[in-house]
Amino acid sequence: MSLYILSLLKTKMYRLILKNFSMHIVLDAAETELVVSRLQYKTVKKNTVLLDAGAIAKNIYFVKKGCLRIFNSDQEGLEHNILFCPENWWAVDIASFSGQTPAFYSIAALEDTEVLYFSYPTLEQLYIEIPKLERFFRILTQNGFYLYQLRVTSNLSKSAEERYALFQKQYPQLELRIAQKQIASYLGITPVFLSMIRKRKT
Amino acid sequence: MSLYILSLLKTKMYRLILKNFSMHIVLDAAETELVVSRLQYKTVKKNTVLLDAGAIAKNIYFVKKGCLRIFNSDQEGLEHNILFCPENWWAVDIASFSGQTPAFYSIAALEDTEVLYFSYPTLEQLYIEIPKLERFFRILTQNGFYLYQLRVTSNLSKSAEERYALFQKQYPQLELRIAQKQIASYLGITPVFLSMIRKRKT
Known part of the structure; x- marks a missing residue:
């Protein structure tokens, strides 16, 4: 080479x-x-x-x-x-x-x-x-x-919704790449609750 | 001088x-x-x-x-x-x-x-x-x-007793100098509970 x-x-x-x-x-x-x-x-x-x-x-x-x-x-x-x-x-x-x-x-x-x-x-x-x-x-x-x-x-001190917004800001586009349960585990909530938050936002 | x-x-x-x-x-x-x-x-x-x-x-x-x-x-x-x-x-x-x-x-x-x-x-x-x-x-x-x-x-992950023991190790003699309520606030327990732990140890 x-x-x-x-x-x-x-x-x-x-x-x-x-x-x-x-x-x-x-x-x-x-x-x-x-x-x-x-x-x-x-x-x-x-x-x-x-x-x-x-x-x-x-x-x-x-x-x-x-x-x-x-x-x-x-x-x-x-x-x-x-x-x-x-x-x-x-x-x-x-x-x-x-x-x-x-x-x-x-x-x-x-x-x-x-x-x-x-x-x-x-x-x-x-x-x-x-x-x-x-x-x-x-x-x-x-x-x-x-x-x-x-x-x-x-x-x-922050609500799950606020923590989710921070996550999206800190990691743009990352949620498209990794499993929902991993994000829920980061936010300290259940995957079902994360799913509800996401639906509410769209 | x-x-x-x-x-x-x-x-x-x-x-x-x-x-x-x-x-x-x-x-x-x-x-x-x-x-x-x-x-x-x-x-x-x-x-x-x-x-x-x-x-x-x-x-x-x-x-x-x-x-x-x-x-x-x-x-x-x-x-x-x-x-x-x-x-x-x-x-x-x-x-x-x-x-x-x-x-x-x-x-x-x-x-x-x-x-x-x-x-x-x-x-x-x-x-x-x-x-x-x-x-x-x-x-x-x-x-x-x-x-x-x-x-x-x-x-x-640790019990109040364990946290108290860690505090004593990390800060030798400090508990003689500062208020009980300050130590309780460090351990995340009430002053009454701290008092109980101390009595149990002596």
Whole structure:
């Protein structure tokens, strides 16, 4: 394969994640090369579990294509979706990953999904080699905090209709791709009630 | 006042916060000088409100002496304590501070309290001048995430007795300093029930 084709493929492969980095930091050519060389890639089939609650989160995932969900299971075994992570989102149990402690959340694929990811030691090493990555992940963590806080508080203080409107705003078009029961589990309502809300809105 | 006395006072003034920074980063003399020169200091009386829910968090506070609490009020006006911040803790509504958006939480003093703090623009400027501060606040944010997640999930999955034991472990000796009703509001139980738990344990 010619270098030109290789370079084109690489551009396509890393375009989205490099654009994601560029939201908060500017990487020069050498830094970009280094970051890209450390990224791992895999495809996972729908329903594949990437992290099991109780295990230690080894990786931080960037969704290149498809959709992941972060969820926990209560004592009755019911699953509660905390976050959907479609293209351009990062997925991690940040407390588990950053402290290398057992995860509270699980992560699984809602569709056939392509991810790019860093392992924990790889990212710790990269922080040393490219300190400005600290900035990126500081901002990412802060934004994650914001989202998580919003989730916790909106479940306490907003009606199901309001939460559904927020979901639609946060994830445009996503409801066309994933199962109704997954959305209901995110909203904290039954699929039947979600169906009623949808009918009322149309 | 002699330079020697001034320097001694300064050492005492900033000893705790500099030790806190040194948990995660190494500041050289010039960086230490710069950080210290940007820190602001104030004392607040018991019950003073440092941040009102709905306002934008302007500052990130480090508790030098005393104790702050972070709390929210529900629609019935009941207050729920999210976190206590005694000496050596940082207090902020991180989502509000980092996004400069209206705060969900309030922050108030449980005792006469001394704080050191950075304003938002000051800290943003310091990130540029001393990039390794990004590391410190990345780790702080991650730890905050962990604590917050623990709070949310332990309220769902642990008994009041277990939550009380966690509180005692996380905040040794604090229960001798603050009102029973504040601890009850942290545990999500009534003061009467807390009193029963305490009696059972002794």
